[in-house]
Amino acid sequence: MEPLKRVRSKTVVIASSNIDTDQIIPARFLTTTTKDGLGKQLFADWRYLADGSLNPEFVLNRADAQGCQILVAGRNFGCGSSREHAPWALLDYGIRAVISTEIADIFKNNALKNGLLPITVDDATAQWLLDHPGAEVDIDLSTARVTLPTGVATTFPIEAFARHCLMNGTDELGYLRSKLDLIERYEAARTW
Amino acid sequence: MSARTLFDKVWTAHEVVPETADAPAVLYIDLHLIHEVTSPQAFSVLKSLGLPVRRPDRTLATMDHSTPTRSEQVFGNVPIKVDAAAQQVRQLERNAAEFGVELFGMRDARRGIVHVISPELGCTQPGMTIVCGDSHTSTHGAFGALAFGIGTTEVGHVFATQCLLQAKPKTFAVNVEGKLQPGVTAKDLILSIIGRIGVSGGTGHVFEYRGSTIRGLSMDERMTICNMSIEAGARAGMIAPDETTFEYLKNKPRAPKGAVWDAAVARWRTLVSDPGAAFDASIDIDASTLEPMITFGTNPGMVVPITATIPQASADATAGPASAGAPADAFYDKALGYMGFHGGDAMLGKRVDVVFIGSCTNGRLEDLQAAARILKGRKVAAGVKLLIVPGSQQIKRDAETLGLAQIFKDAGADWRESGCSMCLGMNGDTVAAGQYSISTSNRNFEGRQGVGARTLLVSPLTAAASAVQGKVADPRELL
Numbered sequence: 001m002e003p004l005k006r007v008r009s010k011t012v013v014i015a016s017s018n019i020d021t022d023q024i025i026p027a028r029f030l031t032t033t034t035k036d037g038l039g040k041q042l043f044a045d046w047r048y049l050a051d052g053s054l055n056p057e058f059v060l061n062r063a064d065a066q067g068c069q070i071l072v073a074g075r076n077f078g079c080g081s082s083r084e085h086a087p088w089a090l091l092d093y094g095i096r097a098v099i100s101t102e103i104a105d106i107f108k109n110n111a112l113k114n115g116l117l118p119i120t121v122d123d124a125t126a127q128w129l130l131d132h133p134g135a136e137v138d139i140d141l142s143t144a145r146v147t148l149p150t151g152v153a154t155t156f157p158i159e160a161f162a163r164h165c166l167m168n169g170t171d172e173l174g175y176l177r178s179k180l181d182l183i184e185r186y187e188a189a190r191t192w
Numbered sequence: 193m194s195a196r197t198l199f200d201k202v203w204t205a206h207e208v209v210p211e212t213a214d215a216p217a218v219l220y221i222d223l224h225l226i227h228e229v230t231s232p233q234a235f236s237v238l239k240s241l242g243l244p245v246r247r248p249d250r251t252l253a254t255m256d257h258s259t260p261t262r263s264e265q266v267f268g269n270v271p272i273k274v275d276a277a278a279q280q281v282r283q284l285e286r287n288a289a290e291f292g293v294e295l296f297g298m299r300d301a302r303r304g305i306v307h308v309i310s311p312e313l314g315c316t317q318p319g320m321t322i323v324c325g326d327s328h329t330s331t332h333g334a335f336g337a338l339a340f341g342i343g344t345t346e347v348g349h350v351f352a353t354q355c356l357l358q359a360k361p362k363t364f365a366v367n368v369e370g371k372l373q374p375g376v377t378a379k380d381l382i383l384s385i386i387g388r389i390g391v392s393g394g395t396g397h398v399f400e401y402r403g404s405t406i407r408g409l410s411m412d413e414r415m416t417i418c419n420m421s422i423e424a425g426a427r428a429g430m431i432a433p434d435e436t437t438f439e440y441l442k443n444k445p446r447a448p449k450g451a452v453w454d455a456a457v458a459r460w461r462t463l464v465s466d467p468g469a470a471f472d473a474s475i476d477i478d479a480s481t482l483e484p485m486i487t488f489g490t491n492p493g494m495v496v497p498i499t500a501t502i503p504q505a506s507a508d509a510t511a512g513p514a515s516a517g518a519p520a521d522a523f524y525d526k527a528l529g530y531m532g533f534h535g536g537d538a539m540l541g542k543r544v545d546v547v548f549i550g551s552c553t554n555g556r557l558e559d560l561q562a563a564a565r566i567l568k569g570r571k572v573a574a575g576v577k578l579l580i581v582p583g584s585q586q587i588k589r590d591a592e593t594l595g596l597a598q599i600f601k602d603a604g605a606d607w608r609e610s611g612c613s614m615c616l617g618m619n620g621d622t623v624a625a626g627q628y629s630i631s632t633s634n635r636n637f638e639g640r641q642g643v644g645a646r647t648l649l650v651s652p653l654t655a656a657a658s659a660v661q662g663k664v665a666d667p668r669e670l671l
Contacts, residue, residue: 034233
């Protein structure tokens with residue numbers, strides 16, 4: 001995984017709350033056996049019309065949304081299924097951070113393991129972001145700080161270990177495997 | 193030692209390394225369930241690193257999500273319609289053989305939905321940590337196990353180390369007292385709980401379902417409850433094991449036997465929250481006042497009693513705290529628009545095109561028995577399609593032996609092989625755009641059962657009653 005320290009980008013806003021992983025990537029696209037190329041199926045049922053053409057009404061299809069790396073969404077983003085295809089699809093499309101007031105547990109874990117930043121902010125900051133699509137936002141992982149173009153900055157919660165792994169491009173599996181001697185000792189000591 | 197919760201006891205017993213300020217806990221996993229959809233990329237990681245599955249003896253594979261349910265496709269020579277699904281099934285067969293993982297494959301008599309077969313084989317046991325690349329892994333919490341869904345990267349972590357890096361969640365007591373009225377089921381209870389807590393109210397928490405109502409439920413009913421914990425945002429839901437649990441597990445093929453069984457039961461009896469144990473959050477539910485429940489929107493928290501009308505706006509009570517308040521929210525109106533419903537509409541009498549009875553939520557034998565109570569001697573209404581899909585091949589055989597399958601066929605239902613089927617549209621069983629599906633599954637998200645499909649979540653009783661009447665119906669009138 002590439003080290004990730006900072007994301008500076010215009011935002012794209014999908015204001016709905018409770019955007020579930022079936023919306024992020026519908027189940028019929030989960031028959032893949034790789035992680036690649038899922039970006040074209042991101043938000044497929046919102047992004048494309050029945051004939052397969054782009055839905056001009058959907059925000060990601062607008063000209064000013066192109067190249068945006070930060071997605072701002074309503075509360076409880078990523079609820080539902082555990083499919084890691086959801087962060088894979090967002091990353092493959094080009095999104096590097098999701099900002100909401102609340103992000104579902106499994107999605108958050110999956111995002112962190114792939115270098116997609118799940119960022120929760122207070123209601124006032126979220127409301128400002130929802131009201132200002134296209135705002136130029138600066139996310140600095142080293143200080144865990146989101147800075148709005150108004151100059152207002154706010155910190156976001158992130159576990160120390162996850163931040164360390166993201167900033168150094170550390171693979172968590174390598175860390176876990178460094179504990180194998182302790183794992184063997186645990187197994188040997190268990191009496192049930 | 194201070195009073196401890198059930199969750200805390202199970203968590204602590206599996207800490208290889210406790211959580212610190214700098215790093216999450218290294219948590220040992222007793223049982224790793226895998227299926228064809230969320231495992232292939234994790235096997236690829238093992239191959240690229242040249243690593244084995246460290247504990248194949250703690251790993252169990254089956255196929256359920258993308259498999260067809262038509263007998264001629266499962267046992268005959270009719271190919272799987274979706275090419276990519278066929279490839280996924282073959283990939284799991286190859287991976288299981290290469291890594292020495294036991295697989296209940298397509299034609300195995302023990303195959304079924306992963307969350308149905310593990311309990312029925314006795315693999316799921318109290319006090320275990322159980323994970324699977326599937327959010328409904330919470331089902332196994334019905335046995336007093338700590339069971340939760342993980343992503344594919346974590347599937348790879350468990351393959352390679354039998355452990356996960358986990359931050360310790362908070363605890364949430366769901367206290368349920370009072371007797372469920374006739375026609376009101378475990379499904380109605382959990383839908384009602386989700387309506388109260390909201391679809392994100394459980395985020396960061398593990399539920400423990402407690403109280404006399406829970407104690408009075410069968411294992412099939414407890415699994416229905418724990419299954420939908422994730423729909424309130426919780427990672428897991430647990431129920432302390434008791435005589436009901438032990439009676440269910442005794443003599444199951446893979447449950448302990450003889451002296452090992454006796455020792456296991458003695459240990460399992462300690463898996464209860466101590467009197468006075470503190471929870472981070474709690475809610476009290478009176479089960480005696482509940483009615484059959486039905487969803488009207490596009491998440492499981494948008495739910496009302498079946499005799500009620502659709503709330504005018506999310507602030508109207510039942511949509512719960514998750515939908516109310518700031519920031520500004522376009523979700524509620526969009527959801528009703530998708531469903532083709534309006535605030536103030538009555539739910540009774542709503543149109544029905546398809547009825548689905550099955551899934552890891554309601555595809556067990558007691559669920560099929562409930563449906564049969566309504567369907568016996570009756571016919572599915574003209575213009576309605578009723579699909580009944582058992583949760584496992586074992587349940588299919590039991591339902592055939594008990595005569596349930598004949599009742600279903602006589603009623604005009606389509607009786608299939610086991611699998612996830614119409615719960616999620618990725619195996620050929622789908623609901624057409626614009627159609628209304630009365631479903632015993634767990635998610636009414638947009639497009640979940642097919643592009644443009646409109647899902648109303650209910651109990652097996654309500655599903656069967658609606659199939660017979662050809663519209664959303666109150667099962668209490670047919671019991």
